[in-house]
């Protein structure tokens with residue numbers, strides 16, 4: 001099949017329907033963006049920007065915003081057409097896929113009798129609980145902000161925003177220790193490629209021995225997105241929260257203060273969609289797909305049956321050591 005993306009003809013795209021779908025979605029975004037930029041009758045560009053101390057909270061505010069530039073148009077375009085759609089469509093798609101998975105394939109049940117292995121230390125569990133608490137606040141309030149228009153706006157959405165900020169501070173406490181404590185076992189290995197080829201064994205009802213170390217490829221993907229992506233979320237969130245910077249470097253790049261806020265908002269929203277989707281996935285896996293998985297989050301112990309099947313390489317090493 002031949003695709004056209006932003007005027008460029010792409011060659012044949014073979015492979016999974018999902019791959020085609022992602023290419024199509026990406027192409028559609030680019031095509032629409034190209035159509036949109038430069039054609040929106042927003043405000044006229046000012047020739048120069050006046051700074052009087054504060055760039056945003058000053059009597060010159062409007063004048064500064066008049067310096068509209070493509071970032072403003074791009075931001076409005078995404079804001080009007082894509083952010084809500086993506087948040088809604090991606091989260092509904094993820095929920096439907098997991099509902100189908102639960103109904104058709106069903107959860108994996110492992111025996112919790114017999115030997116147990118101590119996997120997560122108390123420190124790791126405390127950090128993980130802090131991160132979990134923060135996301136339980138951040139994700140729903142994030143959705144409330146995105147869909148605030150349909151909630152009537154006002155105090156409800158404003159309070160959701162305050163809570164979202166509090167959640168972000170709680171997450172900030174956990175993100176660096178989490179990154180450091182799991183960094184080494186989260187590095188990629190050959191097992192990850194094998195794991196991806198069999199989709200982690202999640203597409204079969206059978207209990208098979210899946211190639212994985214202490215963490216599998218899916219868990220690693222979540223780790224990197226949650227920690228590095230989480231860090232970018234904090235950074236872009238902070239830019240939007242504090243707003244008013246006087247960064248001389250920006251001016252040399254022909255970027256305005258307000259452009260940085262727009263870029264931060266674009267990054268925060270797109271990355272937010274990906275993190276929310278994987279967070280829902282993480283919850284589904286821990287609470288529904290693998291029965292009893294939550295035990296390790298509480299006690300630090302995993303059952304031999306679970307380790308043998310879901311982390312077979314790690315299990316062999318453990319047994320070897322014993």
Ligand code: HEM
Pocket residue numbers: 128131132133135136182215218219220222223226227230282283286287293294295296297
């Ligand atoms: C209510 C929220 C959460 C629940 C119920 C939950 C549950 C769990 C469980 C049961 C495990 C152990 C999985 C296993 O190895 O069998 C786990 C691991 C992990 N969790 Fe969470 N978690 C939550 C939130 C979070 C958050 C917010 C983050 C990151 C910001 C996170 C990051 C991780 C990572 C990196 C691991 C190790 C790899 C993995 O198992 O995915 N979790 N979680």
